[in-house]
Amino acid sequence: MALTAAEVRRRALAPFTDKAGTFAPLKAATFALLAAPGVWLGWAYTTDNLGGFPLKALLNETGLWGIRFIVLTLAVTPLRRTLQWPKLVTLRRMIGIAAFVYSAVHLWIYVPYMAYDLGRIGSEIVLRLYLLVGTLAVLAMVPLTVTSTDMMVKRLGGARWRRLHQLVYAVGILAMLHFYLLLAKLQTPEAQILAGLLIWLLAYRLLYAWRGTMPTPWLVILSVGAAILTMAAEAAFYGISSAGRIPVSAVLGANFSLESGIRPAWVILALGLGVTLVGWVRLKISPPKERRRGPQLEAAD
Ligand code: HEM
Known part of the structure; x- marks a missing residue:
C-alpha cells in the first residue's frame, strides 16, 4: 500500500514529535544523543581519525555503544516508575532501535x-562461544525491532506483544555474556559497571513481577544487593582470568581502599541509591495519582 505524503512526513518527523505531531524536545534531544556516536564514528572513519586500526576501532566502538544502549533500554521502565516520569516511555522504542542499529x-x-x-x-x-552468543543477541533483537511499531502492537495484541518483548532480557544477558567472554576487555571498569547495572535492572524486574510493587526500602536493598553481586563478579573475573594468581581477598580488599580508584560496585551503589533518593523525594512531593497497572500488564516493561 502506497503511503500518502502526510504519512511519509509524519514518519520522517516521528523522532522529533509526539503522537499529535507536536515538537517534543525530550524526544528530539534523545534522538540527537543516540545518533551522535554514529555520526562521530562515521566522520572519524571517513577522515582517517580512528587510529592505526580503524576497522577494529569501529568494531569495538559500535559494540560498546550497542551494549550501552541495550542497558539503557532496560533502564527506561524502572526509571519511569521510580521517578514517576511517564514521558520516559516515549523514548524506549527509540533507544531500543538505536541499540539494534x-x-x-x-x-x-x-x-x-x-x-x-x-x-x-x-x-x-x-x-567461538563469544561470537555465537553475540550473534544470538543480534538475532533476538530482530523480532523486537520489527514489532516495535504501533501497527505491530495493535496487530499482535498487547499481551502477545509484551510476551514477545520479554526477549529483551535474553538480549541483555547474551550481549553481556559476549562482552564477559572477551575476558581481556573486562579490565575496563565500564564492563563491570554495565554488568552491575544489568544485575540491578534484571533483579528489579524479578522483584516487581513477584510483588507488583517496588517500595523505597526494597530499592535500597536492591541497590546494596546489586553492588555486592558486582563486587563478587569482579572478584570472580580477576580470579578466573589470572588463573587464581589474583586472590579474591585482594579484589574485595581493593573495594575498600581508594588506591585503585572507585570500584564499579560503589558506582552501582551510588547510582541505585541516587535513583532511590530522587524517587523518594518525588513521592513525598507528589504522591502518584494513578494506581499501578499490575505486573501482568507490565510484564515486558
Ligand atoms: C547485541 C550484540 C552485540 C553486542 C552488544 C556486542 C558488544 C561488544 C562489545 C561491548 C565489545 C567490546 C568492545 C571493546 O571493549 O572495545 C565487542 C567486541 C567484539 N565483538 Fe561484539 N557485540 C555483539 C555482537 C557481536 C557479533 C554478532 C559479532 C560477530 C559475529 C561480534 C564480534 C565482536 C568482535 C570480533 C569483537 C572484538 C573482539 C576483540 O577485540 O578481540 N559481536 N562486542
Missing part, C-alpha cells in the same frame, strides 16, 4: 574485519 552495524563490520571470508566468519561464529 549499533549492534547490527557491529556485526556488519565484522564482515570486512574478516576480509569478507564468509566461510571463515561462519565457522568462527559456530566455534
Whole structure:
C-alpha cells in the first residue's frame, strides 16, 4: 500500500514529535544523543581519525555503544516508575532501535574485519562461544525491532506483544555474556559497571513481577544487593582470568581502599541509591495519582 505524503512526513518527523505531531524536545534531544556516536564514528572513519586500526576501532566502538544502549533500554521502565516520569516511555522504542542499529552495524563490520571470508566468519561464529552468543543477541533483537511499531502492537495484541518483548532480557544477558567472554576487555571498569547495572535492572524486574510493587526500602536493598553481586563478579573475573594468581581477598580488599580508584560496585551503589533518593523525594512531593497497572500488564516493561 502506497503511503500518502502526510504519512511519509509524519514518519520522517516521528523522532522529533509526539503522537499529535507536536515538537517534543525530550524526544528530539534523545534522538540527537543516540545518533551522535554514529555520526562521530562515521566522520572519524571517513577522515582517517580512528587510529592505526580503524576497522577494529569501529568494531569495538559500535559494540560498546550497542551494549550501552541495550542497558539503557532496560533502564527506561524502572526509571519511569521510580521517578514517576511517564514521558520516559516515549523514548524506549527509540533507544531500543538505536541499540539494534549499533549492534547490527557491529556485526556488519565484522564482515570486512574478516576480509569478507564468509566461510571463515561462519565457522568462527559456530566455534567461538563469544561470537555465537553475540550473534544470538543480534538475532533476538530482530523480532523486537520489527514489532516495535504501533501497527505491530495493535496487530499482535498487547499481551502477545509484551510476551514477545520479554526477549529483551535474553538480549541483555547474551550481549553481556559476549562482552564477559572477551575476558581481556573486562579490565575496563565500564564492563563491570554495565554488568552491575544489568544485575540491578534484571533483579528489579524479578522483584516487581513477584510483588507488583517496588517500595523505597526494597530499592535500597536492591541497590546494596546489586553492588555486592558486582563486587563478587569482579572478584570472580580477576580470579578466573589470572588463573587464581589474583586472590579474591585482594579484589574485595581493593573495594575498600581508594588506591585503585572507585570500584564499579560503589558506582552501582551510588547510582541505585541516587535513583532511590530522587524517587523518594518525588513521592513525598507528589504522591502518584494513578494506581499501578499490575505486573501482568507490565510484564515486558
Ligand atoms: C547485541 C550484540 C552485540 C553486542 C552488544 C556486542 C558488544 C561488544 C562489545 C561491548 C565489545 C567490546 C568492545 C571493546 O571493549 O572495545 C565487542 C567486541 C567484539 N565483538 Fe561484539 N557485540 C555483539 C555482537 C557481536 C557479533 C554478532 C559479532 C560477530 C559475529 C561480534 C564480534 C565482536 C568482535 C570480533 C569483537 C572484538 C573482539 C576483540 O577485540 O578481540 N559481536 N562486542
